[in-house]
Amino acid sequence: MHNRLEKIIEVSTWLIIILVIFGVRFLPVKLLDDGAVFLLIGIITAIALFYYLIVYKYFAKTNRFYFKNIADIILIGVLIHLLKDYGQFFFALYFLPIAAAALSLEFISALLVATVASLFVIFEIFLSSQQLLPQSDSYFQGIWQIALILFITIFCRMLALQLRQEKSAKEESQEREKILKEEAERQKKFLSMTSHQLFTPLSMIRGFVAMLDDQTLGKLAPKQKEAVSEIHKNSIRMISLVSELLSISRIEANQFILNKKPFDLEALVEDCIKGFSKTIARPHQKLVFEKHNALAPVTADAEKIRQVISNLVDNAVKYCKKGTITISCLQSPDWTTIRVSDQGVGLDAGNQDRLFTPFSRGQNVLEFDNQGTGLGLYISKIIVEKHGGHISAENNQEKGATFEFSLPMNGAKGEHESLNHR
Amino acid sequence: MKVLIIDDEKGILKMYSEYLAQSGIETITATDGEVGIKMAKEQKPNVIFLDIIMPRYNGLDVLKDIKNDPDLKNTPVFLLTNLPAESSGPTAKELGASGYLVKANYEPKMLLAIVKSAVDIPLE
Numbered sequence: 001m002h003n004r005l006e007k008i009i010e011v012s013t014w015l016i017i018i019l020v021i022f023g024v025r026f027l028p029v030k031l032l033d034d035g036a037v038f039l040l041i042g043i044i045t046a047i048a049l050f051y052y053l054i055v056y057k058y059f060a061k062t063n064r065f066y067f068k069n070i071a072d073i074i075l076i077g078v079l080i081h082l083l084k085d086y087g088q089f090f091f092a093l094y095f096l097p098i099a100a101a102a103l104s105l106e107f108i109s110a111l112l113v114a115t116v117a118s119l120f121v122i123f124e125i126f127l128s129s130q131q132l133l134p135q136s137d138s139y140f141q142g143i144w145q146i147a148l149i150l151f152i153t154i155f156c157r158m159l160a161l162q163l164r165q166e167k168s169a170k171e172e173s174q175e176r177e178k179i180l181k182e183e184a185e186r187q188k189k190f191l192s193m194t195s196h197q198l199f200t201p202l203s204m205i206r207g208f209v210a211m212l213d214d215q216t217l218g219k220l221a222p223k224q225k226e227a228v229s230e231i232h233k234n235s236i237r238m239i240s241l242v243s244e245l246l247s248i249s250r251i252e253a254n255q256f257i258l259n260k261k262p263f264d265l266e267a268l269v270e271d272c273i274k275g276f277s278k279t280i281a282r283p284h285q286k287l288v289f290e291k292h293n294a295l296a297p298v299t300a301d302a303e304k305i306r307q308v309i310s311n312l313v314d315n316a317v318k319y320c321k322k323g324t325i326t327i328s329c330l331q332s333p334d335w336t337t338i339r340v341s342d343q344g345v346g347l348d349a350g351n352q353d354r355l356f357t358p359f360s361r362g363q364n365v366l367e368f369d370n371q372g373t374g375l376g377l378y379i380s381k382i383i384v385e386k387h388g389g390h391i392s393a394e395n396n397q398e399k400g401a402t403f404e405f406s407l408p409m410n411g412a413k414g415e416h417e418s419l420n421h422r
Numbered sequence: 423m424k425v426l427i428i429d430d431e432k433g434i435l436k437m438y439s440e441y442l443a444q445s446g447i448e449t450i451t452a453t454d455g456e457v458g459i460k461m462a463k464e465q466k467p468n469v470i471f472l473d474i475i476m477p478r479y480n481g482l483d484v485l486k487d488i489k490n491d492p493d494l495k496n497t498p499v500f501l502l503t504n505l506p507a508e509s510s511g512p513t514a515k516e517l518g519a520s521g522y523l524v525k526a527n528y529e530p531k532m533l534l535a536i537v538k539s540a541v542d543i544p545l546e
Contacts, residue, residue: 192510196504204437207529
């Protein structure tokens with residue numbers, strides 16, 4: 001709406017300017033004597049400068065260009081009228097408003113606009129000195145002067161407008177960037193403090209209950225021990241749940257930052273397996289690392305990839321009470337694929353599509369006393385996709401399920417290509 | 423073997439110090455950074471655990487002062503906080519922390535394991 005109005009004003013201004021120029025230039029008699037003309041020029045220049053330097057700057061934010069245009073109409077009309085008798089001296093005066101218009105821009109841009117306008121005049125003077133322009137006071141000369149002035153005016157105004165638009169677009173984008181940065185910082189602080197405030201009581205509950213559970217604080221009766229163990233287990237579950245909910249909040253608030261660096265994948269997987277040493281119920285459950293060949297370093301966020309592998313192994317441990325869980329890593333020149341395969345109950349036929357959505361659970365969850373949060377696979381998917389990779393799951397031909405994810409080797413995002421090693 | 427824990431939460435201090443003490447490790451505690459640095463200078467602990475959010479003196483500033491002190495700069499300092507690793511982990515590492523532990527994931531017995539592994543590592 002505003003832009004359309006602005007365009008209408010701009011176009012009508014130019015139509016009026018053209019009419020005024022022709023009207024004034026071809027008047028048969030001079031309307032004012034010399035003294036009055038000098039006075040008028042002084043007043044108009046002062047008004048123009050006032051508009052350009054003060055009013056226009058004030059209204060620049062609301063894009064009210066018509067103030068500038070009104071001043072142009074008057075000034076150009078008077079100058080054209082004067083050109084007939086006073087030659088190039090007054091012609092040069094026209095460049096005051098152009099320079100003034102440009103002054104509402106930054107210094108360098110203003111200088112550019114004024115320089116361009118001046119170059120046109122120098123060129124015109126040069127042509128006159130070489131007697132390449134009509135010398136006599138003819139209609140042809142009049143038309144030439146009018147054409148030149150119109151051309152300079154339009155060209156310089158368009159240049160100034162373009163520079164102003166570029167400047168305001170740059171300022172707007174800087175302002176937007178600043179607001180977004182402040183908002184991101186505020187959200188980061190909020191999430192950090194939320195994490196701190198929620199975890200402080202939870203860590204004390206978990207710590208003290210762990211001490212009760214392992215009887216550091218004194219021996220418990222069997223029923224007390226049973227109850228305390230349950231509290232202990234659930235305090236850990238609560239911490240995992242809060243931690244995963246905060247991870248999701250960070251993702252949604254765009255605060256999920258990847259710290260990509262090359263790392264030794266083999267060492268990371270072995271470390272993950274070590275972390276599960278107490279969780280694995282031997283001899284029914286086995287967790288093995290199947291190495292096919294030497295692995296090249298992978299460029300990714302090692303801690304987040306550890307989280308994904310741990311989530312997948314944790315999932316396999318829950319649904320494969322008897323059997324072997326196998327982690328394997330395969331590499332092609334472009335992709336690294338990590339696969340966690342189990343010999344458990346496999347995936348529900350109708351649930352595969354929802355596996356990686358929040359709080360998704362298999363129908364057999366009750367059967368397996370699942371203590372998970374239902375967010376692990378969802379977070380794993382986000383982590384893998386943020387790395388430019390892909391995660392999937394499917395049932396094995398014989399028994400159990402296989403989850404696999406692929407990461408681009410160079411750490412950059414790219415189109416996923418499955419390795420199809422199966 | 424002596425461990426210093428600096429944390430403004432008295433419950434946290436009680437929890438960790440009691441477990442470490444029961445495991446035969448002398449544990450001293452401070453509820454703010456200023457007192458903590460003073461105690462570290464006087465008692466020369468083998469390992470320091472340091473919270474981040476504390477009144478008056480932020481844990482990261484305390485870490486900076488410890489690492490600038492010629493007598494303390496080789497003492498392993500672990501940040502023990504509930505702030506997520508993404509927020510202060512990189513700064514802590516830059517300042518020379520030996521580790522960044524989120525309290526909610528570290529039960530007292532896990533802290534004991536950290537103490538043991540920290541003193542096993544030969545210091546530069």
